[in-house]
Amino acid sequence: MRLRLLLAALAGLACLAAASDPAERLPDPAQEAQAREIFRDVRCLVCQNESIDDSEADLAHDLRQIVREQVKAGKSAPEIKRFLTDRYGEFVLLTPRFSIGNLALWGVPFLVVIAGVTLLFVRLRNRSLDVELTPLEAERLRRLDEDETP
């Protein structure tokens, strides 16, 4: 949070949802909504970690204009994003691509889950013999469940 504040202060501006400015809006509400949807995935390149939907920077304003014009001309979201990445590189999109270079990025979270669950199952299989309860142990576990002081 402190970072954001430093950035905001550095740019010398209060961060407002700049894209909602009535002076920039498209007349057709459906097209405007589509443009806003795209804004949220486009990075303001001179700001740090801000989408052009939020930023008041001049560059963000220009990018919004480009996107709005293309939406107005009837281009689809993937076409507009391709246009932007051709110009500015992958950096401009806030959603990283599903590509080989980003394999670890997208894969690791789910790999951790799979590895964890596999480990759990292996452990459970190896030791499944001993889960029959003796009466003494059943009593102790009952007390644990009741949350009494052991």
Place this chain on the structure above:
Amino acid sequence: MIAEAGAFALILALALSIAQVALSIAGRVRRSAPLVGAGEGAALAAFLAVAVAFAALMHAFIVSDFSVANVAQNSHSAKPLLYRVAGTWGSHEGSMLLWCLALTGFGAAVAGLGRDLPRGLRAMTVATQGLLGTVFLAYTVFASNPLMRLLTPPVEGRSLNPLLQDPALAVHPPFLYAGYVGMSVVFSLAVAALIEGRIDAAWSRWVRPWALAAWSLLTIGITLGAFWAYYELGWGGWWFWDPVENASFMPWLIATALLHSAVVTEKRGALTGWTVFLSLAAFTFSMLGAFLVRSGVLTSVHAFAVDPTRGVLLLIILGVTSGLGFTLFAWRAPNLTQGGMFAPISRESALVMNNILLAASTATVLLGTLYPLIREAMTGEAISVGPPYFSLTFTPLMVALLVLLPAGPLLAWKRGDARGVIQRLWVALLIAAGSGLLALALVQPKKVFGILGVALGGWLIAGAVTEIAERTRAFRVSARETWRRLVGLPRGAWGMTFAHLGLGVFVLGAVFETTWKVEAAEALPVGGGLNVGAYHVSLDAVNPISGPNYDADRGLITITRAGQPICKVEPERRTYTTGGQTTSEVGLCYRGPSHIYIVLGERRDGGTYLVRAYWNPWASLIFLGPVIMGLGGLISLSDRRLRLGVGRRKEQAA
């Protein structure tokens, strides 16, 4: 003079920390109680010395002593008192001093409150805590001393960033740092236990109160920060997946996992190695957070706050301390005893699933934060990882965790009964479905994810209540007996219920706010108005005002619903005289848990003002939920069974 005394006290604190390490280790090796006691005395004295240094810096800020470089750079004599005080920890140097204060404070707390720990473990914990104190104090004294004088003091200071001049943000860093650094005790206890070679249920019980305290403080600290971002940054967002936010969120996730795995270790003696691993990881992530925020590696624009050498120093500290901890772990962990066994359907399994999902979530946040750096270093290609990535990875993991959550506390240890749990949860299931259907019927526009989210929130809240109902045998025994059981419930149980309940409240608020918020913006002349949701916002007047250190336009705005006035708010657009930055003070109108959020923007041609209005339904719950969770932690902390004495009695009996 006072600043010099403070600087001297800081150096003294460093010397005392070194003495703390040496005396504690010597005492442990020679089994000498006086030496160990002297080590503890040194811990206490180090804390007092840092407190003196901290007070000296605070004094310099309060009296605006601009001959101190840090004060000249970060304060201004026209600033209100609260923000002059808060300026103490507003800069890099000051916040590192706050970090040291918390670190030595926790060291003193272990030395003072840990009397019931076994002697060897206590001495090694105090020694490790002293080692951490030494490292960070050395950094503060030699690389980031906040009490340096200027040869030619300026007449006026350069002022604190105006966005920082806010009550919530004034108290946000102390909570956050206390939470971050609270994890150091857990780290020290883990290192000490690895050296002593004894990790068991009793150890786990000693770790829990410290982890709980740190977790509660961190929860409150993060919430304060989110609330500040919500009303100060002026576009109604409260979480941006910003690297600095992520830096505080990772230790929180790990600490949450630790609290759950420590229960398994304490009650069933299982997961011992994993609990120790998490204990080491929690403070490692705290230090990583400090490094990410303070070094500027993640943001080039951040560079004015620090020079890169400091970042390198922090990285070395991070690498050496956590590296030592994990090396020790790798060396000693194989000797740890394997704990009790359990069936696939059991409380243990549920808690392991909790840990798997929390670990995966942490991995997601870590990757999302660092991957752009790694990728750029390896291939030279720059990519961005923004909020959409986290929605696609973090959110599904969390949803899985939250769906499983209510079942966990209802499962029996070792061998649970799945069918029994489902039978006990059917009421909660009905409530969840009911709340989803209610949202479907009542809220416009209809959005699938919003409806599912509301059902999930209902599921969590109903699940937490079900758990209490089960414990008290509600509706199965007499009301009197239920009441007797309710009063007799241990505080730890209440703590868990509150934490889970708070999570449900948060989910409801977050889902409602993000799904159904309404936004409107118009350039309004004075006397004009705009509609947002069911409300009409009219700009009655705009007056120029002058504050202590800023000039502002203050709007007078009336909010009406169906012609009936319900609120008057006065949002401001401030321009700070020093530095010329502009900030906006939001006008908030509370309608039950919902907010109408008004921002006064810039003056446009023709005398109009840009006015933005948001209808943020149930936004209060976003902040109320985590507060309930933090309170749950504190309630749990007051549980008699968590007091350290219990462990000692056990040890003596053994």
